[in-house]
Amino acid sequence: MSELALLGGRAAKSKRFPVWPQYDERERRALQEVLESRVWWRTPGTKTLKFEQEYAAYHQAKHGIAVTNGTAAIEVVMAALEIGWGDEVIVPDFTFVATASAVLFAGAMPVMVDIRPDTYCIDPDLVEAAITPRTRAIIAVHLGGHPADLDRLTAIAAKHNLALVEDSAHAHASEWCGRRIGTFGKAGTFSFQASKLMTAGEGGMIITNDDEVERRARSAHDCGRLPGEWFYAHFLYGSNYRLSEWQGAVLSAQLSRLDEQTALRGKNACLLDKLLGEIPGITPQALDPRCTRNGHYAYIFHYDKSAFAGVPTKRFIEALVAEGIPNQASYPPVHELAVFQSGEYRKRLGQEQAKQEHAFLKQDYPNTARGAWETVWIPQYALLGDEADMHEIAAAIKKIQQNAKDLL
Numbered sequence: 001m002s003e004l005a006l007l008g009g010r011a012a013k014s015k016r017f018p019v020w021p022q023y024d025e026r027e028r029r030a031l032q033e034v035l036e037s038r039v040w041w042r043t044p045g046t047k048t049l050k051f052e053q054e055y056a057a058y059h060q061a062k063h064g065i066a067v068t069n070g071t072a073a074i075e076v077v078m079a080a081l082e083i084g085w086g087d088e089v090i091v092p093d094f095t096f097v098a099t100a101s102a103v104l105f106a107g108a109m110p111v112m113v114d115i116r117p118d119t120y121c122i123d124p125d126l127v128e129a130a131i132t133p134r135t136r137a138i139i140a141v142h143l144g145g146h147p148a149d150l151d152r153l154t155a156i157a158a159k160h161n162l163a164l165v166e167d168s169a170h171a172h173a174s175e176w177c178g179r180r181i182g183t184f185g186k187a188g189t190f191s192f193q194a195s196k197l198m199t200a201g202e203g204g205m206i207i208t209n210d211d212e213v214e215r216r217a218r219s220a221h222d223c224g225r226l227p228g229e230w231f232y233a234h235f236l237y238g239s240n241y242r243l244s245e246w247q248g249a250v251l252s253a254q255l256s257r258l259d260e261q262t263a264l265r266g267k268n269a270c271l272l273d274k275l276l277g278e279i280p281g282i283t284p285q286a287l288d289p290r291c292t293r294n295g296h297y298a299y300i301f302h303y304d305k306s307a308f309a310g311v312p313t314k315r316f317i318e319a320l321v322a323e324g325i326p327n328q329a330s331y332p333p334v335h336e337l338a339v340f341q342s343g344e345y346r347k348r349l350g351q352e353q354a355k356q357e358h359a360f361l362k363q364d365y366p367n368t369a370r371g372a373w374e375t376v377w378i379p380q381y382a383l384l385g386d387e388a389d390m391h392e393i394a395a396a397i398k399k400i401q402q403n404a405k406d407l408l
C-alpha cells in the first residue's frame with residue numbers, strides 16, 4: 001500500500017492548525033455592548049465610526065469609510081471617481097472577479113493585463129502598454145498580501161493622469177518601503193469577508209487621503225447624502241453600502257490582534273520560504289525587497305509537476321489536503337470567466353463601447369495561466385501555527401514528492 005494519505009496511508013500532519021476566525025472576550029464584549037445599547041444601526045452609532053477612524057489611522061490614512069464588503073468598496077470608489085460609460089480601467093487578469101466586476105458595475109470596461117511571474121502582481125510595463133485615451137484608472141491588487149510595484153504604478157498614474165486604486169482585500173497591514181499600503185493612489189479598498197486577515201463575516205473599507213474622494217465616497221455609500229445636511233436630502237447618486245454596528249464593533253476587536261498575527265504569519269512565511277525553497281519543483285512567491293511587511297493572506301508557491309513525476313497540480317493539491325495541509329483555490333484568469341467569454345459583460349457598457357471589439361479578451365496571459373493553474377495557496381490561518389506546523393507542511397510536500405509515482 002502507498003504511504004500517501006490520499007491512498008490510505010497515515011497523514012503527515014499530526015496536529016490541527018489553528019481555527020479561523022479567532023475571537024475572545026474582546027469580540028464577546030463588543031457584541032454585548034452593541035446589543036445592550038440598542039443602537040444596531042450605523043447612522044446614529046459610534047462603533048463603526050470608531051472603527052473607521054482606527055483603521056484609517058492604522059493605515060496612515062486621513063479618512064476611512066466602512067462599507068458592506070470589499071466588492072462594494074471598489075464600486076463606491078468607482079462612483080466617487082465618476083468612472084462610467086465609455087471609460088476603461090486597467091486591472092490584473094489574476095484576481096478575484098470583484099476587481100473587474102466592480103468596474104463593469106460602474107458601466108466601464110475592465111481591461112485585463114498580465115501579471116509578473118515572480119510576485120503574481122500586475123505588470124507595470126503591461127499597464128503602460130494598455131493605456132488608451134479612454135483609460136481613467138488602474139486597479140492594482142496586492143496579491144496574497146504582497147504589494148504590487150507601487151513605485152512604478154504611482155509614476156505611471158501620475159504621468160498619464162490616471163487614478164490609482166489599491167485593491168487591498170488581501171493586504172491588511174502590508175507595507176511598501178516602510179509605508180502601509182492603501183494610500184499610494186487615490187484610494188485603497190479592503191475586504192473583511194470570512195477568509196480575510198481580519199473579519200466580521202462580511203465587511204469592507206475604503207481609505208483615502210483625498211478629501212474630495214472621501215466626500216464623494218461617503219455620499220455614494222449613504223444614498224447620496226452629505227454630512228451635516230438634512231437626512232432626506234440626496235445630492236449625488238448613491239446606494240446603501242453602510243456597515244452595521246455589530247460588524248464595526250467586531251472589527252475593532254479584530255484590529256487589536258492584527259499586529260501580533262501579522263508578525264507571526266511573517267515569521268512562519270519566512271521559515272516556509274526557506275524550507276519549501278529547498279524542495280525541487282517548489283518556488284515560493286517572490287518577496288520584493290521593497291515589500292517591508294507582507295500581510296500574507298495566503299502562502300503561495302509555484303508547483304512544477306515535472307519534479308513530481310508529472311502529477312498534475314489538482315492531484316497534488318488533493319494529496320496535500322489528504323496529508324492534513326489546508327488549501328485555498330487559486331483564481332482562474334478573469335478574462336476566461338463566462339461573463340466575459342459569453343459577451344454578457346457588454347450589457348453593462350455604454351452603447352458605443354458595447355459594440356467595440358475587445359481584442360484583449362482573446363489574448364494570451366501566460367503568467368496568469370501559470371498563477372491560476374500551477375500555484376498552491378495555503379490559507380493565512382495555517383501561518384498562525386507554530387514552527388512544528390511549518391516543518392510538517394514541508395514534510396508533507398517531500399513525502400508526496402517521494403511517492404509521486406503512486407498518484408499517477
Ligand SMILES: Cc1ncc(COP(=O)(O)O)c(C=O)c1O
Pocket residue numbers: 069070071072095096098099141167169170190191192193202203204
Ligand atoms: C482581490 C479581491 N478583491 C475584492 C474582493 C471582494 O471582497 P468581498 O468578498 O468582501 O466582496 C476579494 C474577496 O475575496 C478579493 O480577493
